[in-house]
Amino acid sequence: MSGDRSFTRGEITGALTFVVLAVAIGISSYRAGLNISGGTGGAGMTASAAPAPVNGQDLYASNCAGCHGAQAQGGVGPGLAETKAWADADFRQAVLHGQAPGGRTLSPVMPRFGDTGLGGEAPTEEQIDAIHAYVKGL
Template sequence: MGEISEERGFSAREIGAAVGFVVLAVGIAYTSYYTGIGMSGGAGAGEMTAAVASAPVNGEALYASTCAGCHGAGAVGGIGPSLLGTAAWKPADFQQAVLHGQAPGGRTLAPVMPRFAEAGIGGETATDEQIEAIHSYVQSLP
């Protein structure tokens, strides 16, 4: 009643097939990875780029996400002062205030006012176009 156990090892052909499969899989993975980098603009990429039209900057949306928390909806004031008076400012004065905290006449704005030249807008460097769009939005308010 004794059972005879017969262990069988892998044949040279089976081992060769497994090694061949692993080499083939690694080769495909390597090629796919580096082809993907080339297509995405990473290391070794060609000069191929996608044409992306830049959307116009929405001053109302920028104001809502960047300014309204302090200056209130409609720029009527809140934690910060009303901005309705800034509608009459020259664009350069508005830009100086937003970017550097300097109001016309050399008045320094409160330290709580972010200096968007340093802080950026939406995690990126503030652009002239964004500041102009915000100013235009404020100017459009009644």
């Protein structure tokens, strides 16, 4: 028995057909990926256009809990049960400027977050309202 084996015409045709079909499928898949991703190449990813929702619990934990307690029960600062009944505008005024409803000035120990910011940036009304909503839910 000899070790020489040659391919038949049918085997060669089948192999070439397979290669041509594989290349055609690969090219069409790549082009489909370009169309899906806006023509920038491959299967691209884009950032979400909508900002992440503000998380009042996280903001409270990182800015308020150290003084007012994890459950707003008080600690270095007073408990915040009274603030649950405040209007959002009154709560913002207290947090941002240290002025409680009725014109009462809060302790100088209370940061004026309008001046100091939250995490180094000026706080937004949405952030302060989210903290207030979180406190109301405790």
